[in-house]
Amino acid sequence: MDDYASTKPLLIVVMGPASCGKSTIGANLARDLGIAFIDGDALHPPANVAKMSAGNPLNDADRLPWLQIIRATGIHECRAAWEKGDGRVPDQERAEGKLGRPACVIACSALKKSYRDILRGHTETGPEDKPVMKTIFVYCNGSPELLAERIAARQGHFMKPQMLASQLATLEDPTAEPGVVDVDISATPEEVSSRALSGTRKVVADMDSRGE
Template sequence: MTGALQHIVVMGVSGSGKSTVGKALAATLGWPFVEGDSFHPPANVAKMSAGTPLDDDDRRPWLETLAAQIARNEAAGRSSVLGCSALKRAYRDILRSGAPRVRFLHVHGDRAVLAERVSRRPGHFFPASLLESQLATLEPLAEDEDGVVIDVALPPAEQLDAALHALGLHRYPG
């Protein structure tokens, strides 16, 4: 489907490559990319930086802000791509409230690959010690959710091709 507005949330735990895949997907489609992490309030960043996992109460206002970003793109007549962990169905439900067609691209893979990737991100506010809490929180997409899964172990270009194919999307001709 390429004609109607839609919003793709690239989801997964930290280190899965949400930003890399999301930016490539957005550039390929000619859609804006929204980096969800940049909308975390300072209290959330401080909590994660200290090695404390966020809870549902911490995440709710952040997710509502992201749903509002989706709604702004929808109101402006733009499809969009958003990078956001979206670990639980309840979180995805909040994001879905932003527009009629919110879809999910779950970048998923092996725990060891994810841990290695997280450890290679010096200066990021999310410490490697929190990966296990995210993996424990993660609820895979349910059959009735509009979304697909791609393998974190694929090279970025193959992830992009797999995502486009699985989502039924086509490269922006410009």
């Protein structure tokens, strides 16, 4: 039996409503940490894409299989990272600016706490037994005015401007939850990416100090 679980694999979810920049921030964060990045939009079942393309917001029943796919993808990517060698020499990797554990980044809106709990591996009967993959969130936090301005400028994306109001009404602020990095997106892209990186490293260092 391998010691994969003992390396405390980690899923980093970069979250927030449409047009907050989570895909760009997530890709930059993954690049800086030397880990894989996946855009959660690419993991939507075809029925969800068709519904959103028609300008209709998703409901909880639509989102459930998507969230489960994201969790499963995180598990797969972390296992692949470990098999490649990531997380096997934690102290050396931390000295190189990495996390010292197998990890990946996935961008996902994760608007409600119940959605985030699914991504944390919680089910109706409690936390999953295995594999033991931790989840933290990087919250791309922006004002409604800034988000509306950005989404109006987007071309060719299935998310329509009128759907932003629905997303903001659904959003449950995650900042009081454990393992959340709150990043103000009104700064320059470089500053936002830097804050996401430093905040993530701090959360993971705190987890290391607690043996999580």
